[in-house]
Amino acid sequence: MLHAAPTAARKRAAFRAGLDSGTLQRFPGAFNPLSAKLIERRGFEGVYISGAVLSAELGLPDIGLTTLTEVAGRSQQIARVTALPALVDADTGFGEPMNAARTLQILEDAGVAGLHLEDQVNPKRCGHLDGKDVVERDVAVRRITAAVTARRDPDFVIAARTDAAAVHGIDDAIDRAKAYADAGADLLFPEAMRNAGDFERMRAAVDIPILANMTEFGKSELLDVKTLESLGVNVVIYPVTLLRLAMHAAGAGLDAIAEQGTQAELLDRMQHRRDLYDLLDYRSYTTFDENVHTFRL
Numbered sequence: 001m002l003h004a005a006p007t008a009a010r011k012r013a014a015f016r017a018g019l020d021s022g023t024l025q026r027f028p029g030a031f032n033p034l035s036a037k038l039i040e041r042r043g044f045e046g047v048y049i050s051g052a053v054l055s056a057e058l059g060l061p062d063i064g065l066t067t068l069t070e071v072a073g074r075s076q077q078i079a080r081v082t083a084l085p086a087l088v089d090a091d092t093g094f095g096e097p098m099n100a101a102r103t104l105q106i107l108e109d110a111g112v113a114g115l116h117l118e119d120q121v122n123p124k125r126c127g128h129l130d131g132k133d134v135v136e137r138d139v140a141v142r143r144i145t146a147a148v149t150a151r152r153d154p155d156f157v158i159a160a161r162t163d164a165a166a167v168h169g170i171d172d173a174i175d176r177a178k179a180y181a182d183a184g185a186d187l188l189f190p191e192a193m194r195n196a197g198d199f200e201r202m203r204a205a206v207d208i209p210i211l212a213n214m215t216e217f218g219k220s221e222l223l224d225v226k227t228l229e230s231l232g233v234n235v236v237i238y239p240v241t242l243l244r245l246a247m248h249a250a251g252a253g254l255d256a257i258a259e260q261g262t263q264a265e266l267l268d269r270m271q272h273r274r275d276l277y278d279l280l281d282y283r284s285y286t287t288f289d290e291n292v293h294t295f296r297l
């Protein structure tokens with residue numbers, strides 16, 4: 001209650017163990033701290049904190065408008081309520097390589113288990129839209145090197161994302177992937193892979209674990225867990241899935257209230273009050289409160 005039981009160090013160790021386990025680590029995107037608790041309750045291995053979701057929550061497009069402070073604040077709110085490791089989207093690192101170093105330390109302090117840094121230019125774009133661009137490979141290597149050098153907890157996971165496949169083709173993405181692995185990245189995030197064939201080529205090119213981004217309505221074919229596992233992928237994120245589902249349901253609910261003048265017909269499509277309180281572990285707060293009163297006597 002009040003906070004997640006395991007420390008950040010233990011969650012990072014769990015993430016590392018998951019990466020070594022040979023089992024696909026499933027990280028759905030939490031659109032708020034409460035949804036992170038639901039992800040944990042349903043038995044997933046980790047929580048993803050998406051830049052696209054954070055932007056959308058603020059009513060903004062995902063074009064690099066959010067600040068490190070906003071990302072760190074949300075990361076801390078989410079990480080502290082779940083026992084699962086959280087992986088956060090640090091976009092381009094918020095500036096020059098020195099900024100990437102500071103970004104890493106601030107996100108370490110926020111209690112997440114890892115971050116990913118991408119090789120897009122500033123201002124970045126969603127990786128699945130046209131019109132994005134990447135910095136030179138060497139600039140991106142310096143971003144990764146800066147983060148690796150600044151890291152204080154060796155278990156904190158640094159993922160390198162390359163957006164090059166959709167800009168310069170898969171061969172350039174593979175070259176970059178190798179360079180980022182050599183620079184010390186722990187996990188590779190090849191963005192906008194078109195299909196299993198692209199993942200196969202990436203898997204053959206690098207020795208470090210690989211992450212698959214199964215975002216909807218983008219450039220990637222949606223591959224299931226078995227397929228990803230057979231391709232040797234180690235982590236899968238579903239970054240915006242829960243937000244899309246929730247917003248769709250909210251829209252349908254608003255339509256029904258507008259049409260019917262009541263929400264009475266919608267009750268079986270809602271999270272029941274009882275289930276919400278169960279997820280919040282309401283009972284333990286009552287017990288805690290009673291104990292506080294007892295000690296006061």
Ligand SMILES: C[C@](O)(C(=O)O)[C@H](CC(=O)O)C(=O)O
Nearest residue numbers: 050051052126127128215239
């Ligand atoms: C993974 C991602 O970086 C995110 O912010 O969640 C996005 C997801 C999306 O916009 O669908 C991306 O792939 O760029």
Ligand SMILES: [Mg+2]
Nearest residue numbers: 050051052089
């Ligand atoms: Mg993003």
